[in-house]
Amino acid sequence: MKTVLITGGARGIGRAIAEKFADMGFDVAINYNTSKKQAEMLKNELLKKGAKAEIFCADVADADAVSKMVEDINGTFGGIDVLVNNAGIALPQGVFTDVTECDMKKVFDVDVFGLMNCTKAVIPQMVRKKSGKIINISSIWGVCGGSCEAVYSSAKAAVIGFTKALAKELGPSGITVNCVAPGLIDTDMNGHLSKEDIEDFCEAVPLGRVGKPDDVAEAVWLLASGGADYITGQVLNVDGGML
Numbered sequence: 001m002k003t004v005l006i007t008g009g010a011r012g013i014g015r016a017i018a019e020k021f022a023d024m025g026f027d028v029a030i031n032y033n034t035s036k037k038q039a040e041m042l043k044n045e046l047l048k049k050g051a052k053a054e055i056f057c058a059d060v061a062d063a064d065a066v067s068k069m070v071e072d073i074n075g076t077f078g079g080i081d082v083l084v085n086n087a088g089i090a091l092p093q094g095v096f097t098d099v100t101e102c103d104m105k106k107v108f109d110v111d112v113f114g115l116m117n118c119t120k121a122v123i124p125q126m127v128r129k130k131s132g133k134i135i136n137i138s139s140i141w142g143v144c145g146g147s148c149e150a151v152y153s154s155a156k157a158a159v160i161g162f163t164k165a166l167a168k169e170l171g172p173s174g175i176t177v178n179c180v181a182p183g184l185i186d187t188d189m190n191g192h193l194s195k196e197d198i199e200d201f202c203e204a205v206p207l208g209r210v211g212k213p214d215d216v217a218e219a220v221w222l223l224a225s226g227g228a229d230y231i232t233g234q235v236l237n238v239d240g241g242m243l
């Protein structure tokens with residue numbers, strides 16, 4: 001049985017990824033930071049479906065907490081075969097000169113260093129097994145830059161650079177590292193957008209709608225499955241054809 005760790009797995013895109021992997025027969029380690037209740041509810045749903053699932057609390061920005069979490073997951077499931085670095089935060093849209101230093105650090109601490117902490121903690125076991133798949137959730141703003149999203153865009157661009165470099169470093173160890181770059185996806189992260197904002201955005205989307213968390217989960221699964229064994233260092237946009 002294979003195990004997946006999904007960071008920020010209790011809600012939004014992470015939750016859809018957890019459901020997909022459970023459906024495909026994986027044991028599922030659900031990381032959460034603040035959403036304990038939602039994590040527990042998801043775990044119970046997955047158990048009811050006959051999957052094996054457990055929840056693990058850690059702030060991904062805290063390297064010691066991440067190491068402890070990975071130890072606990074190894075104790076529970078015997079190892080991690082797939083890491084999905086999904087946990088992330090965004091700032092409210094605004095001009096760059098208004099962004100505080102504290103907010104800049106907060107975004108990089110979670111979206112970049114958090115992702116690096118989790119990756120660092122799972123690499124040794126993957127190298128020992130000479131196999132593993134790491135899938136990082138970036139954003140189309142990391143690919144093309146989003147106006148009034150300079151900090152988030154640069155953090156998500158860093159995720160792409162990290163992915164491409166690490167894919168080269170870990171390829172000889174049989175580990176693939178890829179990115180999924182979602183467009184606008186219907187989750188709490190976009191809860192502040194008005195109906196009009198969303199309609200305006202959709203005019204630039206050839207498929208004419210916002211994405212669903214399941215759309216992203218399917219792309220993650222694609223990259224985690226055996227069919228993607230020869231794909232590494234790539235960015236898969238899930239954006240309805242926008243870019």
Ligand code: NAP
Binds near residue numbers: 010036110182188
């Ligand atoms: P969301 O609904 O706001 O959920 C964010 C998730 O990240 C939550 O599960 C949250 O966990 C977790 N998280 C945040 N800070 C964390 C930390 N310090 N440690 C551990 N977990 C933390 O967002 P989403 O839309 O599902 O986004 C998921 C990923 O997709 C993010 O990386 C986001 O940047 C990316 N993305 C989203 C969109 C979009 O339009 N929604 C587009 C492109 C990319 P807790 O609730 O437990 O704190």
